Amino acid sequence: MITSIGNNGRVMPTPSSTDPLLILSSTLQTAFEAVAGRAGIDPVIRPSEHADAQANGALALAKELGQSPRQVADAVLAQCAGLTDICSSIEVAGPGFLNLVFNNDFLAGLLKQVSDDSRLGIGKVTKRKVVIDYSAPNVAKEMHVGHLRTTVIGDSLVRMLTFVGHDVIRENHIGDWGTPFGMLIEHLLDLGETKAAEHLSLGDLDGFYKQARAKFDGDEAFQDRARSRVVLLQGGDDETRRLWKLLVNLSTQHFNAVYELLGVLLTDNDLMGESAYNDLLPQVITRLDKLGLLQQSDGADVVFPPGYTNREGDPLPLIVQKGQGGFNYATSDLACVIDRIDRLNADLLLYVVGAPQAQHLSMVFDVARMAGWLNEPNEAVHVAFGNVLGSDRKMMKSRSGDPLKFIDLVEEAVTRADESIASKNPNLPEAERKVIAQMVGIGAVKYADLSTDRVRDYVFDWERMLSFDGNTGPYLQYAHARICSIFRRAGIERESVRNITPNLVEPQERELAIKLLAFNAAVIDTIDKYSPHRLCTYIYELATTFTAFYEHCPVLKAEDENIRQSRLALCDLTARVLNQGLALLGIETPEQM
RNA sequence: GCCCUCGUAGCUCAGCUGGAUAGAGCAAUGGACUUCUAAUCCAUCGGUCGCAUGUUCGAAUCAUGCCGAGGGCGCCA
Known part of the structure; x- marks a missing residue:
């Protein structure tokens, strides 16, 4: 299955997609184009509170056609006669929206396709060679909460990019020089x-x-x-x-x-510290000089990329060789660009680096472009993240006061998870509990960091991070564990229900189905923005949708065997998506907790 | 002074490729357990989406200007 991404970064629908919204979009596009009398009309399909989906395209098209939006919507509706295998109901509503309700058999068929797919409907994209620079602790310095963000975000991006088919090279740019x-x-x-x-x-x-x-x-x-x-x-x-x-x-x-x-x-194989670029540094200067980009300023060798000014309003230079003759991090970052593009043949460079470095990296990228080292379609992206704040909302700096040591943080999380599991599930043998506590505690720490928009500052809070309620790792793991528990209790193998095409009757079953089919879109969207919190939001919504289903639709006690089988299939697929989704975030899913 | 990021419910956050009445969780209140693990679910309560103007049929979302918070602005990395 191929899901292609257009040059605007958006997902283009393909016939083999299992995303009902994409299928609807490509189908309705034809209807809209017939009404508009030209190609290239976006039906603007969105999830809806009033139906399974809504098409907003008629409102935008009304002006162009000189008709009222409702007239346009009615005309599009007239073109949709052949859509009965996809939609059980299409109607015009409000100022000119098309409200669309999916045909249950259509959804069920897609679910079966996803279930048959070991990739759960996630298509492979056009392969790129991606170098991702993350973690980057300093030699002889403790790793602290600041490193947690780059490490956890970077790790999750690596997993996602690899999964959708990119060739990913991890680089740990440690401060060793x-x-x-x-x-x-x-x-x-x-x-x-x-x-x-x-x-x-x-x-x-x-x-x-x-x-x-x-x-x-x-x-x-x-x-x-x-x-x-x-x-x-x-x-x-x-x-x-x-x-x-x-x-x-x-x-x-x-x-x-x-x-x-x-x-x-990350392993030793991924180490590419600053020292590794040492031999390249003189070349950076000579090459910039040959290109005529190098200038002298206050005794230092500098490049002036346009568009930057200092306090006095004068052009701001990027210093590449200090007055004393030494090199600095700008030099080594430029060497990195050269090395990653020339030696590694990368076409996408990702820098999972804190937001305060934005201007520096922007200047480095600009100079690399001026020098012709970084050209289209190769690109460099600063995957920036906000500061870690304490409960006082002030930046947690390692200098001021007591830095929160990485290792202590993780150990405390695991200890707290262990205590919770022990109190909630006292029958669990200790050895098993220890393993699960590790997954839950570390999952909680990672999820807390990944689940908020990375560009915003992040308030570090023990209570919330380790809370087992709300949008947290443990809640998601618990949803997964409950599904496993159903199968364990009934003595049914998960694989045995995978030949079943579910029958969607109850509203909670339909909701769950639609949410399951949105997995691919969530992953693509997350990668498009390099924002793991988008996947977190999806998984959380899936888990809440599942628990609603779990409360309303008895599985093992279902009224007849067909319903029971159908619900078992839904449960199994939900568990697989939860497991895969969390795996893409670097979070493990215990079978019980 | 210039540049960048952020400002959504009491708290922590989603939503921002413009779409109908702005969503979760926590906290508060009231319900549902001889359970498919209640680590859950259901309901109620709670919002001038920082302010203003503009663009548009339509703005939390886009543009501009303010206000507030944080960060960056030549030889640390």
Whole structure:
């Protein structure tokens, strides 16, 4: 099954789609075009509160045709005689809307198609080579809540992009280079390698960093040592490189432990730290110079991309080589663009980086375009996210006060989940409960982060994150667990009901069917905007629609065997979509909780 | 001073490719459990969609200007 995306990023309907709204859209388009007497009319199909769907196209077309919207709607309706296999009812309503009610057999047939499809109706898209830059913790620094966002959002985008058929390259651009390493290496030497290794392997990266920083700030002799150590490091001195590598390895071990605990896909193979681009940096300058883009400003080498100004209203430069001759992050970000496009042949570069970097990245992309390194159809996108705020609504900065350590956060979430499960389901053996608590606790943390619009600031709240009510991970997992429980209790294999075409009678059954068939659209929309919260909203709506069905439509106690079989099929498909949807967010679904 | 993002119910958030009466959850109130796991469901309560003007048949959604919050603005990354 192929769902193609047009160059406007929107989904174009294809006959093989299992999305009833798409099918309706392409079918009604013909009717609208017949009335308009020209091609390219959008019927403007939307979900509706007054019917299963509504077509708003008549209102827009009325002016062009010099008729009233209701006249246009009536004319379109007259063209829809052949639609009876899709819609059981079409009527004109209000100022000129077409209210459409789907034929039950049509919906049931689509459900069967989705059920027969291991991809649950999610089509593959035209393949692109995508490089996604996310997580990016700093060596010898603790991962904190800020890293949580980029890591969790990036991981979920990786899963979705891969699933729809893109070739995805993960890059973890760790901060493993630059001036702080002078002081870090000198501090390592002061402590002694063995003691430093013990210190760092305990995961107390911040303590190590702070000690080094304190010495640097208060001790001039140490400052001198640190500065000359940086020179040695950048000059490629063997012993210095060895010590540097030691620091990097100890840190990445810690990162890997966190990634594994979180169930994030990043591994050592994805490491592409700043140091990896070191050899490319001089080239960036020479190439910009050859292109005539390089200018001198206050002793630094800079490029002036148009459209940026500083406080005084003067053109704002992107500094690519400092007055002292050193490179900075602009240089290395430009090297990244070159490397990702030239060496990796990527055509889409995603940067899951905090919103405060917007101007910097925008300038880097502009300079890359000016230099001809980034051309259509290749594109770079800043997948920006907002700050993590405390309950006081102030930014949670690692500097000020006590930073919330990543690992402590996850452990507390798991502990709380464990306590909840123990109290709600005391018969569950402890070993099983521990496994489930891990899924629930970590799922809660991830879902809390993913379920709000990423560009907005995010209020970090223990209570809400771990609450088992409302739009939370545990609620969704619970809906899934309840379905599994039905099958477990009845001793029925899930696979055994997959040859059944459901019979949709009750309103809750129809609602559930329509929601299930919207999965593909939700995933495509989520990817189109790089906004996981859209998928979260869909899954939450699916779960609430399911629980309404669950309350109103008895499954195992259904009045006859056909209804029972039909409802079992609906349950199974719902569980599969919940499971797949949450999997695309990087969240696991326990079978009981 | 300039630029960017955000402003929706008491709280936390959806909705923003313009469509009918703006939706959830939490909190508050009232119901439904010898259960297909009540970690749930149903109902009630709660909103000048920051303000104003404009575009349009139609604006929470688009444009412009204000107000408020946060962020960014030359050698940290």
